[in-house]
Amino acid sequence: MTEAATEQSIAPVGDVPSASAGRSEWSAAWVELRRKPLFWVSAVLIVIFVAMAVAPQLFTHTDPRYANLADAFKKPSTHGPLFGMDRQGRSVYARTIYGARASLSVGLLATVATTILGMIMGLLAGFFGGWVDAILQRIGEIFFTIPLLLGGILFLYKFPTSVDAPLIVQVLKIVFVLALLGWPNIARLMRGAVLQVKPSDYVQAAKALGAKPGRIIFSHILPNALAPVIVVATINLGVYIAAEATLSFLGIGLQDPAISWGSDISDASGLGEITAAPHMLLFPSLFLSLTVLAFILLGDAVRDAFDPKLR
Amino acid sequence: MRGHTRAVAAVAGVGVAAVLLAACGGGGSTSGSKSNASSEISIGACTVQSPLLPGDTNEVCGGTVLNNTTAKLVRYNPDTSQPENDIAQSITTKDNQHFDVKIKPTYKFSDGTSVKASNFVDAWNWAADCKNGQANSYFYTPIKGYADLQTDGGACKTAPKTDKMSGLKVISDTEFTITTTEKVSNLPVRLGYVAFAPLPDSFFKSAANQKAQEKIPVGAGPFKVVSNNTTDIVLQKNPYYAGPYKPHVDKVDFRVYKDPSAAFNDVLANNLDFTGTMDPIPNDQLINNQWQKELAGRWGQKGSSVFGYITFSPIDKQLTGASGLKLREAISMSINRPLIIKQVFANSYSPASGWVSPVVEGYKAGACGENCTYNPAKAKQLFKESNGYKGTLTLTYNADGGHKAWCEAVASEVSQNLGIKVVAKPLPDFKTLLDSLDKKEISGMFRNGWVMDYPSIEDYLAPIYGTGADSNYAGYSNKAFDKQLQVAASADTGAPADAAYQKAEQILGKDFPTAPLWFEKTNYAWSNNVTDIKVDAFQQLDLSSIQLKKS
Numbered sequence: 001m002t003e004a005a006t007e008q009s010i011a012p013v014g015d016v017p018s019a020s021a022g023r024s025e026w027s028a029a030w031v032e033l034r035r036k037p038l039f040w041v042s043a044v045l046i047v048i049f050v051a052m053a054v055a056p057q058l059f060t061h062t063d064p065r066y067a068n069l070a071d072a073f074k075k076p077s078t079h080g081p082l083f084g085m086d087r088q089g090r091s092v093y094a095r096t097i098y099g100a101r102a103s104l105s106v107g108l109l110a111t112v113a114t115t116i117l118g119m120i121m122g123l124l125a126g127f128f129g130g131w132v133d134a135i136l137q138r139i140g141e142i143f144f145t146i147p148l149l150l151g152g153i154l155f156l157y158k159f160p161t162s163v164d165a166p167l168i169v170q171v172l173k174i175v176f177v178l179a180l181l182g183w184p185n186i187a188r189l190m191r192g193a194v195l196q197v198k199p200s201d202y203v204q205a206a207k208a209l210g211a212k213p214g215r216i217i218f219s220h221i222l223p224n225a226l227a228p229v230i231v232v233a234t235i236n237l238g239v240y241i242a243a244e245a246t247l248s249f250l251g252i253g254l255q256d257p258a259i260s261w262g263s264d265i266s267d268a269s270g271l272g273e274i275t276a277a278p279h280m281l282l283f284p285s286l287f288l289s290l291t292v293l294a295f296i297l298l299g300d301a302v303r304d305a306f307d308p309k310l311r
Numbered sequence: 312m313r314g315h316t317r318a319v320a321a322v323a324g325v326g327v328a329a330v331l332l333a334a335c336g337g338g339g340s341t342s343g344s345k346s347n348a349s350s351e352i353s354i355g356a357c358t359v360q361s362p363l364l365p366g367d368t369n370e371v372c373g374g375t376v377l378n379n380t381t382a383k384l385v386r387y388n389p390d391t392s393q394p395e396n397d398i399a400q401s402i403t404t405k406d407n408q409h410f411d412v413k414i415k416p417t418y419k420f421s422d423g424t425s426v427k428a429s430n431f432v433d434a435w436n437w438a439a440d441c442k443n444g445q446a447n448s449y450f451y452t453p454i455k456g457y458a459d460l461q462t463d464g465g466a467c468k469t470a471p472k473t474d475k476m477s478g479l480k481v482i483s484d485t486e487f488t489i490t491t492t493e494k495v496s497n498l499p500v501r502l503g504y505v506a507f508a509p510l511p512d513s514f515f516k517s518a519a520n521q522k523a524q525e526k527i528p529v530g531a532g533p534f535k536v537v538s539n540n541t542t543d544i545v546l547q548k549n550p551y552y553a554g555p556y557k558p559h560v561d562k563v564d565f566r567v568y569k570d571p572s573a574a575f576n577d578v579l580a581n582n583l584d585f586t587g588t589m590d591p592i593p594n595d596q597l598i599n600n601q602w603q604k605e606l607a608g609r610w611g612q613k614g615s616s617v618f619g620y621i622t623f624s625p626i627d628k629q630l631t632g633a634s635g636l637k638l639r640e641a642i643s644m645s646i647n648r649p650l651i652i653k654q655v656f657a658n659s660y661s662p663a664s665g666w667v668s669p670v671v672e673g674y675k676a677g678a679c680g681e682n683c684t685y686n687p688a689k690a691k692q693l694f695k696e697s698n699g700y701k702g703t704l705t706l707t708y709n710a711d712g713g714h715k716a717w718c719e720a721v722a723s724e725v726s727q728n729l730g731i732k733v734v735a736k737p738l739p740d741f742k743t744l745l746d747s748l749d750k751k752e753i754s755g756m757f758r759n760g761w762v763m764d765y766p767s768i769e770d771y772l773a774p775i776y777g778t779g780a781d782s783n784y785a786g787y788s789n790k791a792f793d794k795q796l797q798v799a800a801s802a803d804t805g806a807p808a809d810a811a812y813q814k815a816e817q818i819l820g821k822d823f824p825t826a827p828l829w830f831e832k833t834n835y836a837w838s839n840n841v842t843d844i845k846v847d848a849f850q851q852l853d854l855s856s857i858q859l860k861k862s
Binding site for chain 2: 065069070088089257267272273276
């Protein structure tokens with residue numbers, strides 16, 4: 001998925017014979033987006049999940065950690081535990097709601113981190129070229145060759161988390177790994193975009209007028225090269241949420257007492273558990289899939305909006 | 312330590328498997344083929360960790376193989392666990408300190424040489440010598456002269472001056488004597504442990520032979536190893552075997568599984584003939600006893616000697632000593648043992664009411680008293696009277712042994728009943744847990760398990776709670792307790808010794824160094840091809856009784 005995202009064409013910026021002439025590319029994209037039902041579906045889903053992450057109390061009053069072992073494996077029912085009980089007798093519904101926080105924060109933070117890191121690297125490489133470009137490109141390739149999951153497993157095994165660490169420390173550790181291994185993707189994209197924008201007349205004009213590199217980058221190159229990065233970053237968000245779930249599933253991502261969809265899915269996926277209590281597996285999986293789907297749909301919609309060929 | 316290692320390897324050895332997930336079990340051919348020429352069965356096994364020498368194997372994977380390739384002075388009856396003479400003709404003593412051992416002349420090693428008294432004495436001397444670095448050397452501790460074979464406080468930097476224990480003397484080819492430093496009334500019972508097996512003359516002839524026998528051991532047991540590699544170990548009938556426990560099958564294939572679920576599925580499909588001792592029945596199959604329904608008449612349960620308990624870390628000052636007593640009791644009282652057994656272990660375990668397993672003679676229920684009975688109100692009250700607990704209380708377990716479910720349940724109960732923060736904390740594997748324990752790095756509480764080395768009440772007390780004992784992970788030390796152990800060791804076997812050990816157990820009840828949880832059962836399963844399945848309290852399949860179904 002990540003690969004596919006990298007390959008898609010870079011939205012040209014300067015010479016767009018756009019139908020919506022007279023508007024900036026950004027506002028044109030927004031008009032385009034508003035018309036897409038897919039965008040609204042994903043946006044509504046995302047709003048709901050973000051609400052869950054920010055204020056889970058709005059959705060449930062049950063303590064997700066409260067266990068009543070006597071109720072273990074209770075089946076879902078409309079006048080009882082809505083999603084059933086897990087093996088420890090905890091409410092699957094409450095745990096699914098509370099699990100959103102870990103997944104979303106990993107997804108969002110990892111996206112922000114990779115985007116910022118990747119953008120800086122890509123900008124520097126593309127703008128300065130020459131040996132700076134060569135060195136940054138090679139460094140990027142080194143990280144590019146390490147598979148995301150393999151690197152994550154190695155790192156998290158090497159630096160285990162202490163139990164007293166708050167959720168945010170655990171999250172940041174995973175974010176760090178994902179960012180470390182994920183930035184070259186964005187950097188390549190950014191470099192490509194910068195190279196495309198750099199020869200433009202307005203950049204040359206600014207240069208001729210004696211503008212400093214900082215000014216050229218921030219007021220001319222960056223705004224025009226940002227669009228493809230935002231598109232790919234949105235799609236990657238879903239990928240990172242899935243990566244966190246995978247790491248937690250393997251028992252090395254977020255750990256008890258943190259609640260995450262990945263670790264709950266892991267706990268529920270023994271053959272015996274699937275037979276005895278399929279609801280334990282179903283609900284966290286469903287929410288995880290919906291979240292990933294929502295972000296990928298959003299990314300798709302944004303890409304379409306920014307790509308004039310698809311307009 | 313040794314017993315412990317085995318112990319938990321038995322329970323936890325499940326282990327490494329889960330992490331690696333490599334389903335390399337399963338082999339190709341269907342086992343237990345019904346060819347008449349040679350009867351062959353296959354058994355789910357696990358990866359052997361140390362050389363297959365009696366003095367070095369202290370975990371269940373290698374131990375099971377060795378158990379069948381060696382014969383010892385005594386053998387534990389698979390039904391009653393009582394020691395019966397095997398190679399020994401007689402073991403006599405007048406004072407519980409000088410033992411006279413006469414052996415039967417008929418036994419032969421699998422290389423055809425006879426078993427002589429010197430084979431025992433040489434083997435024990437060799438394994439006790441610290442320069443040979445044998446893991447089981449601890450079992451020879453009671454023998455006089457053992458200390459002369461240890462140098463530098465166990466570090467063994469310099470070679471010992473002698474290579475023989477003065478307490479062992481060969482009288483003739485069929486007789487030798489054992490002298491112990493103190494009175495040890497249950498010594499004859501201990502002699503059935505694998506560390507006390509004899510080694511053949513060829514073992515001592517050259518280093519090359521020793522190396523070879525680490526892989527292909529030569530013993531006097533009913534079987535011999537014919538091939539040994541990472542995927543399976545094949546045993547064949549020992550043609551020279553002279554004992555009374557002749558097997559009905561010609562060949563036994565110990566197939567190594569990395570994942571107990573794979574072994575279980577193979578038994579289900581009749582591709583494997585037995586699982587449950589080395590590869591346990593997977594935890595999730597126990598839910599609602601699904602495994603029993605699926606196997607329909609091909610499963611069994613046997614009370615095992617495995618005793619599960621929680622140890623309070625000696626480095627956690629909030630928990631230890633007299634000042635932490637009320638807190639320890641409060642924690643123990645807030646654990647609902649029967650409920651966890653029902654919900655996690657499908658009622659296959661039984662709650663513990665003391666520190667000694669019911670499988671040994673001298674077991675007396677109730678040493679733990681009300682501390683082992685679920686009583687949230689009393690627990691809360693004791694907790695209020697105690698100094699409380701600051702910070703997060705951890706319950707550390709090894710993630711590779713199917714302990715997650717019950718450890719999380721215990722953590723929730725203690726947390727909810729006492730109102731403190733309790734977290735079940737996994738360490739990746741059993742080895743890491745043991746290493747951290749040895750380095751005294753684990754604070755809070757941790758899980759422990761104990762499978763007996765020999766059927767004696769002493770084996771549940773001395774090695775775990777004696778001052779400075781090898782497996783004393785609680786760091787427990789009480790002069791009265793140590794004294795009582797000495798009194799018990801020199802008392803006559805039977806009722807007098809048992810009563811003395813029970814007194815020692817009652818001291819544990821007052822000091823409460825560990826919280827007893829439950830006595831475990833071995834769950835096992837077999838294929839349609841075999842019959843006469845018998846599993847003993849040591850969690851061992853009896854290979855002398857299993858046989859192919861007559862078609």
